[in-house]
Amino acid sequence: MLSRNDNELLTRVGPGTPMGNLMREYWTPLMHSVDLPERDGPPVRVRILCENLIAFRDSSGNVGLMANACPHRGASMFFGRNEEDGLRCVYHGWKFDVSGQCTDMPNEPAESNFRHKIRLQSYPCREVNGIIWTYMGSRPTPPPFPEHGFGMVDEAHRGQLKYVRECNWMQALEGDIDTAHLGFLHVSFSPRQPGPTRTGPIPDFTSDKAPTLHVVNTDIGVMYGARRNRAEGDYYWRVSQFLMPIYTSIPGFGGRQSCKIWVPIDDENTLVWEPNWSMRAPLTPDQLKGWINRVPPSGFLPDTTDWNGRFRFVAREANDFHLDRERQRTVNFTGFEESNPIQDGGIQVTMGHIFDRTKEHMGTTDATIIQVRKRLLEAAKALRDEGITPPGVDMPELYHLHGCEMNLPEGANWTEACKDMIAEMA
């Protein structure tokens, strides 16, 4: 349970909010390179952290991310002409480069120096291995670039799946550090479409539905091990990471690692990234689209140019996420489509777009969620009250952490075992 104040502090991410300021200290993934393919191509509306922005790729291939409103009289830069290394407002021809500097003001006298005084608000971008990142914080020089496993590999080694969840980022993220729901929400009554043969431990979420949680802080977040009893007498350990401020990593398998990024579009919408990756081998075309069963059979809505017009599933709040009561009786536990993101979305969105956490009742299997909230709240308050840089901003090398799973005997040290596995995968 959270107080109303802490819930507001945790969930609101607009400009000037404590959590919004915290997130702006970090590099944030904005879009995939393929989302902005062409030099001098059409600008794209992007909403991120409650800000309406325009992204474009200039003639030299640089990515620009700027305010929607032209500083002259507020016309939208979405309609702008993307030409000759800059975006030109169609109203009076003012032109801006990717740094936001006004480079041409053709409706003012040639001798005027007015244009040197005008800037369009813009955010620095970096494009690395097929992902465009942006820094929306206040430092003149952005912090060092985080060394996420998924960001260090070529795009052929990484899944491309992204989708919108119509709820606050935190309640979406909480679903990924909540191992106990695996024994319920995602249970199918018969095996799903078979995936690739798994190596390593085979998780069984149904024979022990009440895992024991062991939660520890890391330098950049929270790690937990969930211990489940096995018929063989030992334990199945499932270790997941939360990395500040919006990353989670559950165990991967088949030589691939798993990560999710919970990028706030605004307080009530989240863009979920699933950049699952393999250090060792390129992914197959199917794997590039996402792990098996991640995209529901009903698929995606057609894209629009609107602020929140892309990466939207057909199954959504407006149609009860395609809930089918017959399917609930015979096929799976929920009656939603056989797709975890739809099942997760179905229950997270319907909590209300920002869940009122004064009304919840937490049990022992919510220990990770409690700890992650605490880390985030502490960090946001430390930044707000004392200007303390939040964990990880200046520690790029720590982002190599990821989830892993293993079978261990009674008394074995799960944190050491996990460390060894991560070192081995690197």
Added chain:
Amino acid sequence: MLTRDDNELLCRVGPGTPMGQMMREYWVPAMLSIELPEADGAPVRVRLMGEDLICFRTTSGQPGLVANACPHRGASMFFGRNEEDGLRCVYHGWKFDVSGTCTDMPNEPAESNFKHKIQLRAYPCAERNGIIWTYMGTRQDPPGLPAFEWNMDAEHQPFLWMNYRECNWLQAIEGGIDTSHVNFLHRTIDEKLRSTAVNSGPSPRQQNDLFLYGRRDSSPALEVVDTDYGVMYTGRRSVDEKTDYHRIHPFIFPFHNMIGGGTVDDEVNYIGMVWTPVDDDNTLVLEYGYRPGKAWAQAELEGLMRVRNPTGFLPATSQAGSRWRFKANKTNDYLVNRDLQKDKLFFGVQGNPAQDGAVQESMGPIYDRGKEHLGTADAMIIRVRRRLLEAVKAYRDHGTLPPGVDNPDMYAIRPVGAVLPKGADWVQATEERRKAWYGATAKA
């Protein structure tokens, strides 16, 4: 840049607001006569300055404009029976004439005098040459109708139409007094398209003026002059070493402007707009085009319509102003075509009004003028805001009537274009040409 207070003062026009009250001192266009074709025809929803109203034409052909809500228990008069010189509420049969007087109250005893105490709020209307004007102010006797040349000649009807803009009236009219955007927003890159319906100007001759003179100089020098009717300015563009091309356009209280004056009077299509606030967030733009003493052929009118609105209107509904909504609108990014944008049209949206609407609506319903950065090309906008602020504050604080209310002949003016020697006195040089033929100052 404006303070938040001044921005609010300028933009808000609902009942009781200073600007709303000041605008109500003037006659304003409620609708076109063609929107209310039949005596005893279906009533039509109208929304003006934040008020929901119902317009109807009586048995004897008179237009009436009344409040939407029946004074009895608030049922909408839109559903009313328009019969025998009055509008009858369908709920209990109360009937009202165009003055709002209750003429029948059949659900009360015949001997009751209750109906004599009941009024439906009604605004006087005056129909002149295709326009139904209304006066929403407080005077018992409304002032005279403004003597706009475009509305004075019954024999030669102007090209007359409206378009619905989803933004505040002020940011819309600011586009009408902003000459420098013409070189950008409305620019045709591919000259072959210049005279086609894709993106052409008001008339071949004026287009020629713009092309010959206007396009060469994209940073016009603005000179602004206060007048009795409002503000006049020239946008001066250099033609060659000796001459300048002037576009001399007025802003007229409270929400009129004129544009497109050509350099050769006989070939001119005079154009103007009336930016009537629907409410704080929406504007109905009445647009007219006329050639004094000349009529438009039907084919010409159709051609003008194609040029002004190439993509057409949405199907009309019974909602206020719905017949004037463009197919190219906010929900579809105004059908912007990025291929056309590359090398044919500077913007890629077709038709000047849709181009204007796109950028103005993209500022948000009421633009926060605390965020703008105005340059020398915005001098006219700055002055017009100042005049409006002065007038509304004088009206609010001292009851001073704003310019023109009691001087209807003042409106008999024209916009002009002129090529003049550099350094010429453009005000004096164009004095005669800026007078209208019709109205009190009719050409002798």
